[in-house]
Amino acid sequence: MSNNRFDFLRLLFASVVFIYHIVVLAQLNLGEAQWAQLAEISIQGFFVISGALVYGSFIRSQTTKVYAEKRIRRLLPAYLVVILAPSVIALFMTGHLAYILRYLGWNSVFLNFMQPTLPGLFDGNHITAVNGSLWTLKIEVLFYLILPILAWIISKAGSAKWLLLAVIYITAEIWRQSLFSGAVSLPGHLASYNEQLSRQLPGQMSFFVTGMVIWMFWDQAKKAPIWLLPLGLLFTLLSVFLPLFETLRAAGLGLLIAYIAFAKGPALNAARWGDLSYGVYITHFPIIQMLIALGVFAVSPILGILSATVLVFAASFVLWHVIEKPSLLPSSHYRQKAAEKKARA
Numbered sequence: 001m002s003n004n005r006f007d008f009l010r011l012l013f014a015s016v017v018f019i020y021h022i023v024v025l026a027q028l029n030l031g032e033a034q035w036a037q038l039a040e041i042s043i044q045g046f047f048v049i050s051g052a053l054v055y056g057s058f059i060r061s062q063t064t065k066v067y068a069e070k071r072i073r074r075l076l077p078a079y080l081v082v083i084l085a086p087s088v089i090a091l092f093m094t095g096h097l098a099y100i101l102r103y104l105g106w107n108s109v110f111l112n113f114m115q116p117t118l119p120g121l122f123d124g125n126h127i128t129a130v131n132g133s134l135w136t137l138k139i140e141v142l143f144y145l146i147l148p149i150l151a152w153i154i155s156k157a158g159s160a161k162w163l164l165l166a167v168i169y170i171t172a173e174i175w176r177q178s179l180f181s182g183a184v185s186l187p188g189h190l191a192s193y194n195e196q197l198s199r200q201l202p203g204q205m206s207f208f209v210t211g212m213v214i215w216m217f218w219d220q221a222k223k224a225p226i227w228l229l230p231l232g233l234l235f236t237l238l239s240v241f242l243p244l245f246e247t248l249r250a251a252g253l254g255l256l257i258a259y260i261a262f263a264k265g266p267a268l269n270a271a272r273w274g275d276l277s278y279g280v281y282i283t284h285f286p287i288i289q290m291l292i293a294l295g296v297f298a299v300s301p302i303l304g305i306l307s308a309t310v311l312v313f314a315a316s317f318v319l320w321h322v323i324e325k326p327s328l329l330p331s332s333h334y335r336q337k338a339a340e341k342k343a344r345a
Contacts, residue, residue: 003222004261006049008270010277013042013049017133018284018312025288026297026304027126037240041253043136044207048253050140051211052218054147059215064148070329071144074278077327078319079137082282083107086118086130093120103130110138113196122289133285142201143208165213169206173247176203206247210254217258224262232256274325275334279316287311 020039023030054071061067087100096119106114116129154161178184179198197203214221221228235252238245270277288308291297297304325334 003267005268005270006053006261007275007277008268009045009257009260010049010275011270011280013045014277014280014284016042018280018308021133021285022288022305022308025125025127025285026292026301028301041236041240041249044204044249045253045257046136047139047143047204047207048211048214048250048257050143051208052214052257053211054144055151055212056215056218058147058151067148068144070332073327073329074324075137075140075144078278078282078324079134080108081319081323082131082134082286086121086286090118090121096120107134110134110141112138122293125289125292127289129285130289131282131285133281137282139199139201139204143205146201165209168202168209169250170247172202172205172209173250176206177246179203206250207253210250214254214258221258222262224259224264226259228255228259229263232259271334274317274320276313276316276320278324279319280312283315283319284308284312287315 016035017039020032020035022028023032023035057070058064058067061070083104087104090103091097091100099119103115103118106112112131112134116132118130121130122128153164157164176198179194182194232252232255235245235248236256237252239247239249239252291304291307291311296307328334
């Protein structure tokens, strides 16, 4: 499990989303449309990797209860810190307890869109949301919830599982493309939510099942056959530049991720100082917002970018070592590697 570059890829994807949000939130003239495209691809890459690693985690878990405990320990402690910290600040600043409890209530069940703002925080910013990155976590959680059922069906389906996975992939793409393009529209005022709903489940299941297929072919993927690279590049580039082929995006990313993760070359051990990717993803948005509110970007965009980078990676480092890693089960890969390193010291 450890001889791969999944940690590097997750950190890379989180960093791309981080850069995109700097450009958008600070209103920098640095190719917003291009960064938006890269951020979307990065989030989709996250879903592919989650499909592979979370499905593998389920397969290796002795029971569904153990699987659920691992998911809760990995996701929830850091998430709660990230929604509690700005809430406490807003409470001291304004004392608007009812408003803050509403924020905590909706965000604690991952329905961030129901209450994205807090009183007194970022009211003068271009975008007032506290943490616009958190919308993807409800998709992750929903995948975690349906995975045991899907895995059970796959275990009973025999060779028909490939047909099942293909149907899920195709259905997800029909949902995503039809709603996004407007070919299928919700009735009345709900039509304004077409684009948002296209990005929810089941629209992202094509990426998750692609990751699951990577896990099913884990041993073959570890050999990193060279054909994965050109085919992955072809599918991904076609999906980016020709809308007709956008349905190939998940397959293309899956092929590229499988190749990059296992190809020969430098190890790119991005988790040397901890698995910071989740921390970077969930902390960067409010940190950028804070620096904008304090006027740092107005003084100098370069100073703002440097300050955001230092603060985000510092916060992620602390979050990993103080909250995330201690919350994992002792059998966790990361805790075992840390124990081995300590024993060798």
